[in-house]
Amino acid sequence: MKECKIIIMGFGSVGQGIAQAISLKKAMIKERYGVELKVVAAADSSTSAINQDGLEEMLLIHSKNSEGNLSAYPEYGSSISGLDVLDAVDYDLLMEATPTNITTAEPALGLTLKAFEQGKDVVTSNKGHLAIKFGEVTKAAEENGVEFKYEASVGGAMPIINFARETLSSCGINSIVGILNGTTNYILSRMTSEGSPYDITLKESQELGIAETDPTQDVEGIDAACKTVILANSVLGIDATYDDVSVDGISNITSQAIELADKDGYLIKLIAEVSEDTLKVSPRLVKKGSAYDIGGTLNMATIKTDLAGDVTVMGLGAGSLETASAMLTDVISILKVKY
Amino acid sequence: MRMNLVLELLDVPGQLVSILEPISGLGANLVTVVHRRDAKNEKGKIPVQLTLEGEQENLNRVIKRFDDLNITIVEKDGFTNKEFVSTILIGHIVDRDVRDTTDKINALDGVFVIGFDIKLDGEKKSTALINLEVDPGKKHFAFDKIAEIAGEKDLLMINEV
Numbered sequence: 001m002k003e004c005k006i007i008i009m010g011f012g013s014v015g016q017g018i019a020q021a022i023s024l025k026k027a028m029i030k031e032r033y034g035v036e037l038k039v040v041a042a043a044d045s046s047t048s049a050i051n052q053d054g055l056e057e058m059l060l061i062h063s064k065n066s067e068g069n070l071s072a073y074p075e076y077g078s079s080i081s082g083l084d085v086l087d088a089v090d091y092d093l094l095m096e097a098t099p100t101n102i103t104t105a106e107p108a109l110g111l112t113l114k115a116f117e118q119g120k121d122v123v124t125s126n127k128g129h130l131a132i133k134f135g136e137v138t139k140a141a142e143e144n145g146v147e148f149k150y151e152a153s154v155g156g157a158m159p160i161i162n163f164a165r166e167t168l169s170s171c172g173i174n175s176i177v178g179i180l181n182g183t184t185n186y187i188l189s190r191m192t193s194e195g196s197p198y199d200i201t202l203k204e205s206q207e208l209g210i211a212e213t214d215p216t217q218d219v220e221g222i223d224a225a226c227k228t229v230i231l232a233n234s235v236l237g238i239d240a241t242y243d244d245v246s247v248d249g250i251s252n253i254t255s256q257a258i259e260l261a262d263k264d265g266y267l268i269k270l271i272a273e274v275s276e277d278t279l280k281v282s283p284r285l286v287k288k289g290s291a292y293d294i295g296g297t298l299n300m301a302t303i304k305t306d307l308a309g310d311v312t313v314m315g316l317g318a319g320s321l322e323t324a325s326a327m328l329t330d331v332i333s334i335l336k337v338k339y
Numbered sequence: 340m341r342m343n344l345v346l347e348l349l350d351v352p353g354q355l356v357s358i359l360e361p362i363s364g365l366g367a368n369l370v371t372v373v374h375r376r377d378a379k380n381e382k383g384k385i386p387v388q389l390t391l392e393g394e395q396e397n398l399n400r401v402i403k404r405f406d407d408l409n410i411t412i413v414e415k416d417g418f419t420n421k422e423f424v425s426t427i428l429i430g431h432i433v434d435r436d437v438r439d440t441t442d443k444i445n446a447l448d449g450v451f452v453i454g455f456d457i458k459l460d461g462e463k464k465s466t467a468l469i470n471l472e473v474d475p476g477k478k479h480f481a482f483d484k485i486a487e488i489a490g491e492k493d494l495l496m497i498n499e500v
Contacts, residue, residue, distance in 0.1 A: 177500060252495050256458035256466035257427050261497075263456070264425050264468055271500055285425060285499045292500060 002035045002339050004331070005091045008060075009111055010098035011044040011070055014125050014152075016061050017324030018095050023057035025328060033332065035339045042070055043085045045098075049073035050080065050089050082107060086114050093334065095327055096124040102222060102242065105129040112137060116144040121338070123330040125152035125323050131226035131242045134233040147338065149330035150234070154227040155180060155299045157322035158315030162333070164235045164303055171305035173235055175275035178301030179294065180227040182317035183211050183218040184250050184270040188258070188283075189295040192267060197255045210297060220249035221270060221281040228272045228279055235303075240279055248282040261285055267293060341370065342391050342398045345414035346405065347384040350376065355387065361404045367393035386413065411449070411474050420475045423453075425468060426485060430494035432457060432465045441469075443488050449474030450481040 006022070008015050019042065026037045038054040047069040049055055055076060063073040071077035080088050094115040098107050108126040115122050122141070124130075129137050130153055141148035151161050164173055179185050183205065190201045202219065205211035217223045225245040232238040250270050261268050269292055271284040286292035291312045294300050299317030302310050316322040348354040355374055362369050370390040379385055391398060405412055412420050432440065441452050454470030473481045482498050489496040 248495070252429055252464075253497075254429055254460065254464065254466050256460060257429055257497065260456055260458060260466060260468035261425075261427060264470070266425065266499070268427075268497060273500075283495075283497045285427065285497055287499075 001030070003038055004035050004093055004335060004339065005038050005040045005089075006093050006095055006331075007085060007089065007091045008039060008042040008095045008097065009085065009107075010096065010126075011042055011060070011064050012097070012099065013320040014097040014323045014327075015042065015044070015095075016064065017320030017322075018097060018327055019057040019060050020321060021324040021328045029332065029335070033335050033339070035335045037331070040091050041085050041089045043081055044070050046079075046081050047071035048078050048080050048085050048088075049076045050078050050085065051076040052089055083110055083114055086111065086118065086120075091120060093121045093123065093331065095331070096122060096126055097323075097327070098126060100126050100128040100217075100223075100226070102128050102131060102217070102226060105132045109133065109137070112148075113140055116140045116146055116148070119144060119146060121147040121149075121334050123149045123152075123327050123334070125150075125327055127153045127223070127226040127230065130233075131229045134229065134241070135239060138233075147334045149334065150230065151330050152323045152326035154230050155301065155313075155315065155326075156182070156317040156319060157325050158299045158301070158313055158317060159326075160231070160301055160303075160313055161234050162329075163313060168303065168305060168308060168311065171307045174304045174306060175273070175278075176231050176235065176301050176303050177271060177273050179269055179292065179299055180272045180301065180317065181218055181221075181224040181270055182297030182299055183215065184221075184224070185294065185299070185317075186210050186297045187219070188250060188253070188268055188270065191253070191255055191258050192262060193295075195255060195259065198251065198253055219251050221247040222249075224270060224272045224281045228274050228281055231272075231274045232279055236274060236276065238274075238276060238279070245279045245281060247280075250283055253283055262288075340393065340395055340398065343414075343416050344389045344391070344412055346387045346389065347380070347411040347413055348387055350379065350383065350385055354385075357408070358387070358389075358405065358410060361408075362391060362401055365400045365404060366397035367391045367401050384411075422473045422475065422478055424471050424473060424478055424481070424499055426471065426482065426499070427497040428467045428469065428489055428494045429497070430464050430489075430492065432467050432492075432494060433459070435492040435494065437467075440488060440492065444469070444471070444481075444485055447481060447484050449477040450484070 041050040049070045105128040109129040225247045232240040266285040273280045300314040302312045373388040451472045457467040459465045
């Protein structure tokens, strides 16, 4: 039986989702693709659990949640962290789910480049290194002859990158226009349904755990702008970085604006626009009942193509297991070609 | 085949002739023409109704010629060619001379404010919904220019997708 030895870097919401998804699907993957997935290491920001013979996925989650760090994993808990984890064990594939850093791109950048140098494949949900150094990172993967997949970095469970590149491979893609941030979509949807002001709706979203304590990345459009850069590079082949995107968030949207838009048959949504001429994230008016009329934390994107016309996708843009599902799909696509 | 058109002409000598001249040359026949110089519209332009007869291909060539001549076709066979779009402005709209804002928008070629709804929020920023009628193909021009006007007055503009 072939084996794929996995390191999970980052053990927050997404990292734990990966562990759970592997636990749920490893039997199916073994049966269908003839490869056994084995988690040989998992690391949070300061500790890890490492065992060459494999770790129990659900026990990793339990250890992290009961003690707050992975060193609590019975027998194999360790104080090794960061880049050192990649030297501490023999592995085949890195699943990288550390928090996005839009300034330095670390630790994702260092981890990814090191894995490439070691000749290992990488699957990531991180946006930082892709938004700042897309060209450099993808080139490094090519030079080292390894696979690099990042479907989960845009739209969570919503299929978009692989969908546009593979399923729509006969088409030229002219543009992508969509809602790429679930938190702001939730806030704007609530402001519309409740008539509530921005500040109060944001606070409510934070209490529900939908918006983060520091909501800047979401509400100021930074998260959506990173995804805009990733789509521009990966789907439209535009050599762009974060600084090329014009970004406006939703913090200046008044409840009066929502009300006036509503009266005229419109909704206000934070829209990302990706085309050769325009890289832009801004609040926009969309027609009620149109493809852009989606509520809650959903994401959507309309891909404008030359042969197939407009194709619209929709799905859950965030969430632990949902994001992990996109990463596991990436892993399977690597298994199909390399194992 | 017949086609009814409503065009808009500037009130200057020679305009009517300039549009009638291409018609026969392109293989279409003029059935009726209604030109009322005393019926200027709100933009100061004169509406001209035409009924043409000919093969579809020839009628299409006439339409293309009018487009090339930058003649605005307001209506074709009873359907208006105008686009109706909306935009929202947020900021100190009243303090930054709301009259001047609408005048500047109305001064744009082929762009007309047909609705203006403003909501005030005490001392805070106000919000306005502006409904626009724009000539065919002028939507992006209108949004770009209004964005410039909004930028000068530090207003946030929310456009249609």
